[in-house]
Every structure is written in structure tokens, then in C-alpha cells.
Amino acid sequence: MSALTPVAILASGRGSNFDALARAVREGRLAADIRVVISDQADAPVLEKAARLGIEAICIPSGGRSPEDREVHDAQVVEALRQRGVTWVVLAGYMRVVSHVLLEAFRDSRGFTRIVNIHPALLPAFPGLHGYRRAFEHGAQVAGVTVHLVELEVDAGPIVAQAGFSLDGCRTADEVEGRGLELEHRLYPAALNSLLKGRFRVERMPKGRLRVVPG
Numbered sequence: 145m146s147a148l149t150p151v152a153i154l155a156s157g158r159g160s161n162f163d164a165l166a167r168a169v170r171e172g173r174l175a176a177d178i179r180v181v182i183s184d185q186a187d188a189p190v191l192e193k194a195a196r197l198g199i200e201a202i203c204i205p206s207g208g209r210s211p212e213d214r215e216v217h218d219a220q221v222v223e224a225l226r227q228r229g230v231t232w233v234v235l236a237g238y239m240r241v242v243s244h245v246l247l248e249a250f251r252d253s254r255g256f257t258r259i260v261n262i263h264p265a266l267l268p269a270f271p272g273l274h275g276y277r278r279a280f281e282h283g284a285q286v287a288g289v290t291v292h293l294v295e296l297e298v299d300a301g302p303i304v305a306q307a308g309f310s311l312d313g314c315r316t317a318d319e320v321e322g323r324g325l326e327l328e329h330r331l332y333p334a335a336l337n338s339l340l341k342g343r344f345r346v347e348r349m350p351k352g353r354l355r356v357v358p359g
């Protein structure tokens with residue numbers, strides 16, 4: 145059996161992606177050892193879900209949102225991750241903008257971060273909050289999900305994997321979200337598993353954006 149990569153999951157809320165990732169680990173579809181789940185919110189359901197599965201779950205309270213506050217908070221997170229030997233950081237509904245402190249602590253020798261995020265839209269469309277709702281409200285016929293490496297500019301790091309789905313028959317934004325989450329729960333473990341195997345390279349696209357390709 146190949147070695148499991150020590151990862152941490154950072155999440156602020158409900159934790160359905162955490163659940164999907166933990167299930168993928170149990171079922172042997174994701175070669176990771178989830179060492180710790182960290183939340184900035186003490187009452188985040190994800191902490192209870194992790195604890196119930198016997199995974200260490202801790203809260204590192206966020207304090208403020210100024211750039212300095214974010215750096216102080218991220219330094220505490222980095223310390224916790226180092227103590228646990230974590231080599232990849234997985235954001236799953238983490239409602240904080242990460243600072244250079246976290247990014248630089250997990251930058252690899254090729255210059256890419258070992259921090260990955262899942263976003264509820266087909267980037268570069270709908271960066272920021274409420275991707276599914278905005279796709280619905282704009283009358284889009286297709287919405288989607290993006291897994292990407294994290295960089296300082298929010299939702300702008302190299303794209304690792306994307307998948308779209310039809311909004312056909314969706315009457316509310318909640319229905320769109322339900323469909324999107326189902327897709328997230330399949331896409332995230334699969335994309336993460338390829339990343340952890342390290343068999344990828346990064347290409348620069350004509351508009352300057354990077355993308356991750358197998359190889």
C-alpha cells in the first residue's frame with residue numbers, strides 16, 4: 145500500500161465536503177491521513193463531525209479581519225499544522241482569506257502552494273461568495289465546481305479540476321446548491337488524490353492564469 149499523505153482540513157461550517165473526503169479516505173479512494181480539522185468557528189458543525197470520526201478537531205478563533213489579524217491567525221494555524229506534520233492543506237468551506245503567512249509556509253520547491261480549495265462555480269466566472277446562487281440569479285443554464293490551488297488573489301490560483309452541471313429543472317438557488325454539492329463531493333476527493341500523488345505540472349495560459357495538468 146502506498147504511503148498516506150498527512151493533510152489538514154480547514155473549514156468554517158457545515159462540513160459536507162469534510163464528510164466526503166473522510167469517506168473517500170475510509171474507502172481507499174483518497175491516499176491521505178487527515179491529521180486534524182481546524183475551524184475558525186468554535187460552533188462549526190464540522191468540528192463535531194470530525195470528533196465523532198475520531199479525527200482531532202480544534203478551533204483556532206479568528207479574531208479580526210484586518211491584514212495583520214489574518215497574519216497572526218495564520219501563524220497560529222501554521223504552528224498547529226507543523227506540530228502535526230501536515231504537508232497539504234485542504235480548504236473546505238473555510239470562510240477566511242488566507243495571508244502570505246500560510247501560503248509561504250506551504251509553498252513547494254516549484255513555487256506552487258500545497259493548499260487546495262473547492263469553489264462553487266466555474267472559475268473565472270463567479271469568484272467570491274455565493275457562486276451557485278449567483279449563477280441561478282443570472283439565469284445561467286450551466287453552473288459548476290472548481291478545485292484550485294490557493295494563491296493570494298482570492299479564487300485565482302491554478303485550476304486543478306472543474307466539472308459543470310445543468311440547471312435544467314432547478315426552481316430555486318437551494319436546488320442548484322444541492323446539485324452542486326453532490327458534484328463537489330465526487331470531484332474533490334478525486335482531484336485531491338491526483339494532486340497528492342504529485343503527478344502534475346503547471347502550465348501558463350495566454351491570459352496569464354495557470355492551470356494544473358496531469359504529467
Ligand code: GRF
Pocket residue numbers: 155157158159160161162236237238262263264328
Ligand atoms: C461548498 O459549496 C464549497 O464549494 C464552498 O463552501 C461550501 C462548503 O460546504 N467553498 P461544506 O461546509 O463543505 O458543506
